[in-house]
Amino acid sequence: MENLTQNETLHDERSCDPLVTVQKMVNSCLQCGTCTGSCPNAFAMDKTPRQLWHLVHLGYTDEIFISRTFTLCSTCYTCTLRCPRGLPLTEAMSALKQIAAKENPKFYRRSILFYKNFIESVRRHGRVREAEFMTLYFAELKNPLVPFQFAHLGIKLMLKKKISVRFPSRGNHQLESVFRKVEEMEPKS
């Protein structure tokens, strides 16, 4: 059982609560479930998108940030397209990702590293190089068991030539200036 009284502190500190921005995004949600019915990744999520939005309504910060639902959002924008209320659901997912990374980096370490290394590969080559990206990711995870979990999938993808096996390289830094500019523009935190 949840006790809302615990969350009353949350109401009092609304102004500095990062969840408020997300609440504003999804306030007029009717709980119709179109997003969940449409989401290609919903099967793998611990909370359905509909549940997640309702948790945001209710301000259940704790429950939201032990969920991995938003980390599984692949930004396909299907829900945003289909929402009858026209809500920016994909943006709301991204916002939750950012809050999670900031507020609970330890819990979301794997997701954070996944995104970080994904974008690192893009930064180097202008696209993701799967083998390099996974190597970087595994290296940073510092857990020798993890690569084995992915071995089966990796071999399958390799046999189907979905992954080009190339050694990591520094790349040609053509996108470097773009990334730097973005870093400058992003608010320091």
Add this chain to the structure above:
Amino acid sequence: MEENIGTALVVGAGISGIRSALDLAESGHRVILVDRAPHIGGILSQLDYQFPNDRCGMCKMLPMINRDSSSQYCLRKGLFHENIELLLSTEPVSVQGEAGHYRVALRKKSSLVSEDLCIGCGECIKVCPVEVPDIFNAGFTARKAIYLPVPHRIPNTFVVDTDSCTMCGACEPVCPTGAIRLSEREHRQFRILVVDDELIVRDSLKELLEDEGYSVDMAESGAVALERLSGQKYNLMLLDIKMPGMDGVTVLRKAKEEFPDLTVLMMTAYATVETAVEAMKIGAIDYLLKPFETDLLIPKIMGIYNEFEAARARFVDVEAIVLCCGTGFFNPADGKDTCGYHTLPNVITGIEFERIVSGTGPCGGQLVRPSDGKRIEKIAWFQCVGSRDLQNNADFCSNICCMYAIKEALLAKSSTNGEAETVIFYMDMRTFGKSFQRYRDKAQDEYGVRFENARIHSVVPEDGTGNLLVRYVDTCGKIHEECFGMIVLATGQRPVKGTAELAGITGISLNPWGFAETAPFSLTETARPGIVIGGSFSGQKDISESVIQASAAAACASGAILASGKSPMPESLQETVSPELLREPSRILAVVCTCGKSILAYTDKNMLSEKFKTDPEVKNVIFSERICTAGGWDELVGHVRKYKPNRLLIGACLPYMYGRKLKELEKETGLAASLTEIVDIRTPELRFSGENTGENQAAVVIEHLLGMGLVKLKHAKPSTAPSLPVTRNCLVVGGGIAGMRAALAIADSGYRVDLIERSECLGGNLRWITETIEGFSTQTLLNDTIQRIEKNPKIEVHKNTNVLASFGEAGLFMTTVENSEKEVQTIEHGAIILATGGKETEITAYGHGTSEAIVTQKEFEQRITARSLDPSTLSSVVMIQCAGTREEPKNYCSRICCTVSIKQALFLKKQNPEIAVYVIYRDMMTYGFTETFYTQARKAGVIFIRYTKDRKPEVMVSGPVPKVKCFEPTLGEDVEITADLVILAAGVIPELPAGLASAFGASCDTDGFFLEAESKWRPVDSIKEGVFACGLALSPRTIAESVATAEAAAQHAIRIISRNRLPFGKVTAIVRHSLCSLCRQCIEACPYGARILDTENEQILVNSVMCQGCGICASVCPNKASVIEGFSTRQILEVIDAAICI
């Protein structure tokens, strides 16, 4: 007197338009009813089954009093009323003037088929080469360019769809009566004369203009042109300036002298501009420099043509305009989310489903897929397609889709013996009307309709089967995939095509979504006095709401007519039958129409005539042509004058068209209309046409029919058309807003009203409400209304007064009332309106009464008004919906509580944005345009938690503040909310004591609300004539909706008290007391409650006003003591004899 009779224009002849027109006509106004469609009935003409009994019932709108003034048969077929002029295929094109006097231009679109001549034989459709989808069958079947708009229309004349007709002319020669006149096409009637000396110019212009549809003639010189002008009327002359012989300017001058109205357009290549300007001074409208572009010429001619068109419009002077233009539908194929509509054949809309199950539909009423003829085993309804959808700019609910989806699901069940699996995917099931909730529960529990709370986005076809796959998430968060044979989309409302144009013409305003907007606290009044709205034009409504609003619109229009100084038609004089007539031997004149391709043209007229004349009572037999036309009728009147018969038999087509004519005949010649019989000889002719033996058979049948008519006429008794005197005032019980507005509507029409209020002041529930959700001040409304009541000399207010007893019937009731000083008074009145209102349910559930912090909506409102509650001190408020209603024994939706909760939630959020507001609800009933406030509340951060009735929230009051525990279905777990304040939506209960209702002969339904005569078609009437109800006593409703019912009830009461005498129908039941054994079977059998037992005199009495002449009493009576006038046993038996022997 004739010129002082008021006229109203009713635009739109759907059910609202018909209701408004009939209401106005019945209260003595003249009505012009127009519709742009070639048939009446609007969308209802396509719908065969109506909630709740799967029947039509439109005919129940027909007049019950003075019913002989109107046709008395299926309204889907046609409407004929003495005071109503029906103009089909007609639209208003301009409205000038102001309140009390509007001049409206009406334009009729020619159907290119003469209604007088068309006999509906259908020869034309056999030759028409054009096939287009039939809109009547939602495009499932094809029709020709010449077609019957609806299969059941009377008269069944064909019309030409000028948009798809290629004007090939194939139908014209095959028409046996020459009814088709393609040349009548509007453009063809615009004749242009091209005058130019150069052949090439003339030819090219003629070709160009004829392609545009105009009629074009040519003249090669000025002299020829003038000759042509004198031989034929032209609307436009295109005139070259430089011509050998007579030049253009001279021709112009001469032409203008003779035909000053002729429009002339000059053409010039070599002449100077000065010459052209000179021509314009003489009267040419404009000039064109040759060589000219067609793009320049065509719009110029179009402009002149439009003026010509406008001038051809018919102008009518009316005192009021009622707009009943209906509503349109969202087309899913145009939306962002099509659900596969138009790409997958088995995804259809609600209206298409109605056509599939209709007997006149593409599948003959079988529930099969039109695409492949397969039986449907599983069928789904998707709600809110194009409604409640911000992506499609539809922040509104469409009101009726939930109920029609349930009805369609039940239809699917009943047409498959319950085998079809039916699923309704919904967001909120909006069963907010009277009896809707029980209907839904019955569908779910008894018939097994599955309700799935989910919204589905996409539909995927299953390979090869035509079935459809959908994916949705249930309330528990589980994702399902399901396959359906057919998917029905409940498409939302959109403004009907042409709304913006009509708003421009009439000067009314539109709401943000383009629907007609009404004044605060009114569903009918617009910003322009005298122009009112009826039915779905201001947002989609179900049948009962539409007819309530249409009657209310009629009341407002009637008020505007009377305010302009016009008066209702004087009552027609009493028909008196001289005693000599009863003694006179019959002298029958038989007139038989032989027009068109009548079968009688082939039979031996002499033989037929001789046969008739073997009956000594038949004095003359005459064969005539086209009795239906004015000329034919005059001929008939001449025969009547010549032969002076006292009974008249007419064999013709369309018998119902003759009502008015027969009355005129009676006035002119003294031949009683009740002693006239019209036999339909057209129908058998049509039935047998095309068969080999058809003509002979038809002739035999017609002979029989005429014989039957003759026997019937011989035994007809001259009717005395009795009537009852009327006490011309009305009693209104209840001084709330509904009662006050009903009283005002009647008093403003010039009749006296006694307004009874049991408390010491007027106002009812309005006294504790401050503001509506829209922000309108209810106190201003209350004060204005009370002032108007007090100033009105026609209204007598009896405060602190109760009704003791009442007896009587429509026309004269005697009611005894008693005031607080125990003074008893008896009031005589002609009609009664029960406006006793309702109140908030008293509840003990959810800890109400145990804590100061648990209040009802009313208590909250009162505390806010009294300023005993400060929103800034609150941090958390919980509202619990459906706290007192929507489950047995009060299983109905109170309709207003959801809106009130939203209003209060928005108020709290506005006063103090920090308050956490939780609304715990079952289905949010923010129907219609209040949906937008629901969205606002969501945006303001109000949290909504759904519950079901088997898992209700609990309120615990152990600590200092209550705690609310409820199951949160989305999360699948219980939550506990600490609330500073719990507001309970207790719901509405009526305050209509059963004793009071029965004192007036009305009754209450299971929930204590006023029981209507018919929930859909007669929503404010009681089964007992002369007793009406409005406001909360009728059903829960908002202030504006209560006002609408009040105006509707007032209008219905005015129908009675506006007369000096109430005329009965000619066909009514009588009792032969000597034969009557007082078994009372007839009292139970009478569906109109028209019979009572007079215990004093030991007699069964028939109320002739209420009796509708149905004849059930005559068939149940074991002693033949109950008789229907005009249908005596002897007469009927002889008619049967005439039918079977020859």
